[in-house]
Amino acid sequence: MTGNTTFRHHNAALLSVAEVTAPVPVPSSEFDRVLAPTLKRLRLPQGLLERVAGVTERRNWHDSGDFQAGAVEAGEKALAEAGIRPDQVGLLINTSVTRENLEPSVAVAIHHGLGLQPGAMNFDITNACLGFVNGMTLAATMIDSGQIDYALIVDGEDAAKVQQATLNRLNEPQITRDEFMNEFASLTLGSGAAAAVIGPADRHPEGHRIKGGIARAGTEHHELCVGDHKGMFTNAKALLENGMKLVVAAWREAQQEWDWRQMDRYVMHQVSHIHTDAIVKAIDLIRDRVPLTYPKLGNVGPASLPITLARETQNLQPGNRVLCMGVGSGINTAMTEIVW
DSSP states (O other): OOSOOEEEOSSEEEEEEEEEEOSEEEEHHHHHHHTHHHHHHHTOOTTHIIIIIOOOEEEEOSSTTHHHHHHHHHHHHHHHHHTOOGGGEEEEEEOOSOOSOSSSOHHHHHHHHHTOOTTSEEEEOOBTBTHHHHHHHHHHHHHHHTSOSEEEEEEEEOOHHHHHHHHHHHTSTTOOHHHHHHTGGGGGBOOEEEEEEEEEGGGOTTSEEEEEEEEEEOGGGTTSEEEETTEEEEOHHHHHHHHHHHHHHHHHHHTTTOOOTTOSEEEEOOOOHHHHHHHHHHTTOOGGGOOOOHHHHOBOGGGHHHHHHHHHGGGOOTTOEEEEEEEETTTEEEEEEEEO
């Protein structure tokens, strides 16, 4: 295998990870109520989201645009927990899928909201649900090189527009069963925000060392899941099948340099019962070591992995090994080890 699919970091540590929970709960039963006419016409049972995906609820913001305020709040929490001042941050990366405009970047509003210094670089990295992990890898690499001291990775997601557009379309009288199932995944999406601070490990022995990992691409499958504000259209069967092939290939390749068979936690991007169970079986993970947030939060895009990690920190002990794992539309996969 050519290229730098495996990578190691030498002086990067995760100093904090924080989440902001969107305030409005939206139970799956509410979607069943709205879609009752279509479900009846297509002879589909109610409760599909709970039984098939395992999503009983997700969260939304009060208003459109609150995802940016959520990202700012998450950033403030992460900085406070890390004991790092805003004027110490040399890099801000926003990794959200959600954006109201093509220009400017989402990062600029968050940079301003946090009161970061003019010398702090800021930009967006978007890579479907892998954005946050990619942002951490880039930040850790820049810290390793000595270019920056501290990086702040943020993500705020708002699924409300996609949810509403999907509900409206699925209630149109001409919608077929196949079309319904192609948009089913859109209804698992949720809203929320997360942030993490990364800094030099040699200055922060209390930090959690970011060891490195692997990334692998299967971009011949880039048309299997395509989304915008109007909805997300997914060939779920093909996406799952090819995503698992990519995960297994990356896992096997990584074993040449990494031994991840006995990690203390496997923190995954949160999608559904089916997705989680498929990964657990495909690479023979210990199921009890996979924390879950999708049942109550749904799939919060790139924010779901750091949200899950933030909620799991209270259960981690010094020396625990954590593997962050994700598969994003495209298809891409990435795995990164952090030692607590």
